Amino acid sequence: MAAPPPGPSPLVPLRLSDEQVATAADFHESYARTVLAEARSAGGPSTEALIEAASAYRLAGQWRLLVAPDRAVRETLAQAADLFTEAGLAYGAYLRASLAPREVERSTRDSWTRQLLLHGTPRNTDDAVRRETDALLDHPQQQTYLLLACAMTADEDPAARDRLTAFATTSPHRVGVVPVGSLAMPVRMFWGLALNLLDEDSGHAAASYAATLSELSRAYARSVELAMANKLTWSKAAAPVDVADLDVIGAVAMGVRRFGEVRMRRLLADVAGELSAVAEVPLNIGIRVAGPPGPEPPEPQVPPTSGPPTPGVR
Numbered sequence: 001m002a003a004p005p006p007g008p009s010p011l012v013p014l015r016l017s018d019e020q021v022a023t024a025a026d027f028h029e030s031y032a033r034t035v036l037a038e039a040r041s042a043g044g045p046s047t048e049a050l051i052e053a054a055s056a057y058r059l060a061g062q063w064r065l066l067v068a069p070d071r072a073v074r075e076t077l078a079q080a081a082d083l084f085t086e087a088g089l090a091y092g093a094y095l096r097a098s099l100a101p102r103e104v105e106r107s108t109r110d111s112w113t114r115q116l117l118l119h120g121t122p123r124n125t126d127d128a129v130r131r132e133t134d135a136l137l138d139h140p141q142q143q144t145y146l147l148l149a150c151a152m153t154a155d156e157d158p159a160a161r162d163r164l165t166a167f168a169t170t171s172p173h174r175v176g177v178v179p180v181g182s183l184a185m186p187v188r189m190f191w192g193l194a195l196n197l198l199d200e201d202s203g204h205a206a207a208s209y210a211a212t213l214s215e216l217s218r219a220y221a222r223s224v225e226l227a228m229a230n231k232l233t234w235s236k237a238a239a240p241v242d243v244a245d246l247d248v249i250g251a252v253a254m255g256v257r258r259f260g261e262v263r264m265r266r267l268l269a270d271v272a273g274e275l276s277a278v279a280e281v282p283l284n285i286g287i288r289v290a291g292p293p294g295p296e297p298p299e300p301q302v303p304p305t306s307g308p309p310t311p312g313v314r
Contacts, residue, residue, distance in 0.1 A: 008277075008280070008284060010066050010244075010281040010284065010285060011066060011067070012277070013276075013277035013278045013280070013281060014066070014224070014228075014243065014278065014281060015228065015234070016066070016237075016243075018067060020235070020237050021063050021064075021066050021067050021237075022067070023237065024059075024060075024063045024237035025060045025061075025063035025064045025076070026060075027060075028056045028057070028059040028060035028063070029056070029057065029060040029076060031056045032053040032054075032056035032057045032060065032079075033053075035049055035052050035053040035056065036049070036053045039053075047087050047088065050083050050084075050086050050087035051083075051084070051087045051089065053083055054079075054080045054083035054084045054087060054089075054092070055080075057076055057077070057079045057080035057083065058077065058080040058084075058095075058246070060076050061073075061076035061077035061080055061246075062242055062243055062244040062245075062246060063237070063243060063244065064076050065077075065244040065249065065285055065289070066243065066244055066285075069285060069288050069289055073099045073100055073289060074100075077095055077099055077246075078095075078096075078100065080092070080095060081093075081095035081096045081099075088136050089136060089142060090112075090115075090136070090137060090142040090143070090145045090146035090149070091142065091145045093112050093145065093146055093149035094145035094146070094148055094149045094250065095246070095250070096149065097148065097149035097150075097152040097153050097254075098148065098149070098152060098246075098249075098250030098251070098253055098254050099250060099253060099289055101152055101153055101254075101257065104149075104153050109150070109153040109154070109157075109160075110160070112146060112149055112150050112153070113150050113154070113160050113163070113164065115137060115146065116137070116143065116146045116147060116150055116164070116167070117163060117164075117167055119137035119138065119143070140173055140176065140178045140180070140187050141178070141180050141181075141187075143173065144173065144180050144187055144190045144191065144194075147164070147167075147168060147190075147191065147194045148190060148193065148194050148197075148250075148251075148254070150164050150194075151164060151168075151193075151194040151195075151197040151198050152197055152254045152257075152258070154198065155258070161198050164194075164198055165195065165198045165199070168191055168194055168195050168198070169195065171191065173187045173188065173191050174188060174191050174192075174195075175188050176188050176191075180247070181245070181247040182223075182241070182242040182245060182247065183216065183219045183220060183223060183242075183245060183247065183248075185215075185216065185219060185247075189212055189215070189216070190247075190251075192208065192212055193209060193212055193251055193254075193255075196208050196209040196212075196255075197209070197254060197255075197258050205259075206255075206258075206259040206263055206264070206267055207267055207270075207271070209255050209258075209259065209264075209267075210255070210264060210267035210268050210270070210271050211271045212251075213248070213251060213252055213255060213264075213268060213283065214268060214271050214275070216247065216248045216251060216282075217248060217275060217279040217280070217282055217283055218275070218279055220245050220248050220278075220279060220281070220282050221275075221276050221278040221279035223241055223242075223245075224241055224243070224278055224281075225276075225278055226241075227239035227240070227241040244281070244282065244285060245282055248282035248283075248286065249282045249285050249286040249289060250286070250289075251286070252264075252282060252283055252285075252286020252287060252289075252290070253286045253287075253289040253290040255286075256286065256287055256290035257290050257291075261287060261290065264287075265287075268283065
């Protein structure tokens with residue numbers, strides 16, 4: 001499959017060079033391999049070692065997304081996803097579903113949905129049914145990432161989509177403010193995105209989704225621009241910031257696949273207004289990660305309304 005034409009280079013607004021990016025990516029990838037090698041020589045990786053290695057691969061993948069997004073998704077971030085999953089963290093499912101949903105098998109998708117509905121629902125099941133490692137899903141952040149993964153991969157299963165919609169709509173996280181991700185955005189924003197993905201027949205879902213992407217990209221720009229102010233740490237690729245934020249990039253890729261690239265670009269232009277070049281970085285990478293444009297989904301004809309676009313974002 002031919003790669004789409006490259007968009008604007010993110011290195012210019014981020015004031016980074018190819019050498020800086022390659023050095024940072026190689027460092028984190030080397031560290032991940034070292035952690036795994038040492039853990040295996042000691043009898044096998046513990047959960048802590050798996051998470052440490054997965055986090056390093058995740059950082060390496062973020063840097064590679066700036067210059068080689070296809071390789072980053074196919075190799076580095078796929079490795080991170082596998083290790084997060086092995087460690088019992090739903091973030092691995094999110095990486096797979098947002099960056100490479102076509103590789104998610106139906107049995108895996110069904111397992112994700114069962115886990116989410118079991119562990120995200122008030123305790124009305126025998127604790128013996130719950131695996132010990134699944135206790136990690138009690139955390140709002142992990143539930144959020146698993147919900148997004150399920151929402152992205154439920155398009156071919158109307159029954160699962162209905163169950164997920166009912167679950168997400170009635171969850172307290174739907175209006176929650178627990179911070180999620182490196183940008184510490186409130187959990188309700190991500191549950192709104194998931195509900196938009198599940199509401200693909202609504203003419204308002206795409207507009208609501210684009211509005212949230214605009215907010216996320218502006219939050220990314222604020223975070224990165226603050227980090228860039230410290231020229232020493234930024235030049236050494238040592239700033240404490242996700243240079244290619246996977247929450248934003250993954251969300252963009254999912255939106256493009258669900259609603260179509262042309263439609264999402266138009267809606268983003270409508271709601272985002274003038275975005276800084278830095279704010280556009282994760283949007284452009286997310287569109288690239290989504291892959292070559294396919295047939296655009298038909299846009300539903302929806303009568304005007306004075307109410308909010310959907311119950312998903314605000």
